[in-house]
Amino acid sequence: MRLVIVGSQNPAKVRPVQDVFGQLQPQAVVVGRDVPSGVPDQPLGEEETRWGAVNRAWAALKLAEAEQSADAWGIGLEGGVRLNADGNGWLFGMVAVAHSGKLETVRTAEMRLPPPVLARVQGGEELGSVMDDLLGTVDVKRGVGSVGVLTGGLADRADVWRMGLALALAPFLNAELYGSEQQTRPLSML
Numbered sequence: 804m805r806l807v808i809v810g811s812q813n814p815a816k817v818r819p820v821q822d823v824f825g826q827l828q829p830q831a832v833v834v835g836r837d838v839p840s841g842v843p844d845q846p847l848g849e850e851e852t853r854w855g856a857v858n859r860a861w862a863a864l865k866l867a868e869a870e871q872s873a874d875a876w877g878i879g880l881e882g883g884v885r886l887n888a889d890g891n892g893w894l895f896g897m898v899a900v901a902h903s904g905k906l907e908t909v910r911t912a913e914m915r916l917p918p919p920v921l922a923r924v925q926g927g928e929e930l931g932s933v934m935d936d937l938l939g940t941v942d943v944k945r946g947v948g949s950v951g952v953l954t955g956g957l958a959d960r961a962d963v964w965r966m967g968l969a970l971a972l973a974p975f976l977n978a979e980l981y982g983s984e985q986q987t988r989p990l991s992m993l
């Protein structure tokens with residue numbers, strides 16, 4: 804049995820992973836579990852956000868391997884905000900896939916944040932709370948996300964994760980083509 808553990812219980816993250824792995828293998832079991840991200844609640848910058856995703860993916864893989872080792876996968880999804888040199892702030896995500904001692908990370912598409920939102924995030928607030936406060940939403944980060952609200956529903960947070968995860972899976976789906984180019988890091992390095 805394929806067991807996929809997502810390092811989060813946020814439905815906006817678990818659902819897209821269920822969609823993608825369900826397409827690959829309808830019998831796959833995909834569940835969310837809380838694991839430490841090892842980074843602040845609101846990661847800033849690409850590296851910090853990547854580490855959050857990687858930490859979550861390895862921790863999730865360990866849980867999956869502990870339950871059954873035949874076909875275990877760990878998925879880490881981490882949302883982050885980064886600043887441009889021109890002062891603009893961008894919302895993006897990092898996807899990490901860990902399987903069989905191998906790791907792949909991919910950065911998702913991104914969206915420019917409204918300046919008043921960015922100012923509050925730079926002041927130390929979490930993006931989700933700022934969005935809820937400004938838009939009158941409730942726990943938007945667990946639903947359509949900022950992406951869903953700010954695009955008027957043209958795309959939502961789950962769409963972005965689905966696409967990022969599909970791209971991160973490419974090396975696992977084409978191991979012969981990627982060969983040793985696939986990112987492989989021993990757990991001890993992380």
Ligand SMILES: O=P(O)(O)OP(=O)(O)OP(=O)(O)OC[C@H]1O[C@@H](n2cnc3c(O)ncnc32)[C@H](O)[C@@H]1O
Binds near residue numbers: 810948
């Ligand atoms: O339960 P976990 O897995 O921690 O899910 P999360 O949504 O709280 O955590 P993330 O690591 O994905 O995102 C970090 C923060 O960025 C914010 N965030 C990211 N994407 C968002 C979105 O689309 N809408 C609202 N807030 C978002 C939110 O405040 C998060 O606490």
